[in-house]
Amino acid sequence: MAENNPFPGENNTGHVWDDNLRELKNPPPRWWMMGFWASILFVIGYSLLYPTWPVGQEPTQGVLGWTQMKEYEKGMEQVESKRAKFEDRIRGMSANEILADPGLTQYTLASAKVLFGDNCSACHGSGGQGNPGYPVLADDDWLYGGGTAKITESITGGRQGAMTPHQTILTETEVDTLANWVVQMSETAGQGGSDEGWTLFKSKGCTACHGQEANGILVALPNGDVVTVGAANLTDGIWRFEPGGYESARHTILYGVNQSGVPESRGAVMPAFAEAGKLSEQEIKKLVVYVHSLGGGR
Template identity: 35%
Template sequence: MAHEEIDKVTGVATTGHEWDGIKELNNPLPRWWLWVFYATIVFAVGYVFVYPAVPLVSGYTTGLLGHSQRASALADAEAGKAARAEIGQGLAEASLDQIKADPKMLEFAMAQGKAAFGDNCAPCHGSGATGSRGYPNLQDDDWLWGGTLDDIHTTITVGIRSTSEDTRVNDMPRFGDDGLLDAKQIRDVAGFVLSLSGGSVQGADVAAGKEIFAENCTSCHGDDAKGSHELGAPNLTDHIWLYGGDEASVINTITHAHRGVMPTWGGKLDPVTIKSLAVYVHDLGGGT
């Protein structure tokens, strides 16, 4: 019989294993730990019989309870679809004002509109809808085609310079490219336009620019230069610029014009989604 060695420091017997002078103590596992371990074995055996567990050649054992997480997930998904369909039907039949007035429909529309915005609109307008150069900020109160619920709904539906027969269109003349104004006249009118919001253009004759503006620009922007929602003409008296409000940017815009395109979402998105988008955009803070 082998001699049992007792560790002098701990008083515990060793297992006889030694590595580089380090000896292994023969400390048994705590009894409570062993009982927990045995209980897990019993539980696992019971689980195999009660729930789906063992893979077979063409399937798996379904267990005594016949439970299926997939079936439960599908049932939950169908219940969610049914609930959304019920509310969605209400949105389809309700007017935009009725949606805004009904807390339940409004909550649904805002959630769906936010998701649709992230999927379809954020690439241009940004995830926060603050826009960028050439793409309008939807958080402010400056709207080219109007900021009412109906205006926003129409713009989303037909787009701007897009494929719909009813798309919104108002093309600013390319005053430089088409030879309508020479370089000096363009500089003068740019100086006048910037003067309306406290800016200036070096070497511009503002008085001459005012006359040029009256002859060429007021039909869209108005005598007061505050623009027109009906024509999609921007307000030139504020500090909000779609393509930049510095001297070079304004001269560039007058010379070449910018004819940005917004997609026609009607036909690409269902009517309920478009309504939800309109409500969401209107609620961002800039709706009127």
């Protein structure tokens, strides 16, 4: 092709297409070549300083000895040094004392948010709103009491309530009456339950768990604390097991809660985090403050 080059004297290779498209032999710009050689030098230098080339199962170590774990540990040391003054104060305080200190409360809430996400949100939702079948923490309805002492008990030792299945205790008519009564109570804040339902509620021993007022409280103590076995408050519109309503109430009455040998029984178990070794005393204290802040308590 060179002998037929229509551009004699031009610095090209002689490869010409479509009459005027040709391949020139001009060198790259100087700045481009400088960048090219600089990038090669950079790769060589980086390879000497940091882990780079695979050798067997491990890369070359690099003269600096840098690793991701060392970088992570260094970062964690910096974080821990910032937290130390707050953590030392929390260690010697109760949950109520932390809540009385606005600045320390703010730190504890920020610190406990990660703990809640790792250990609690799978059941109770990321904001305490409760996933299907699990209690809502972002309201003021508490099965076992919402004070810091009760929340500490719940997180530390877990909870496993129980309700007797009444399928062999009550007649179909009685189950129907009680289920409708529970719905009436929930819709009228405990003021509209039928007399027949109240009679059954008291005569069948329901007060032993749900209390004389059907509000889940067995005894109200002078200091504001309550004695409860975790039975639901039947006088509000909050349902422990969704979707609520007549069919839900009937199912719970018939088959109970946490009853072995009853396949249809409701399951409601919270693990004991302290016994499982998943949370330290300090972490439990932080979570108590966090959970209490979600919905208050009694």
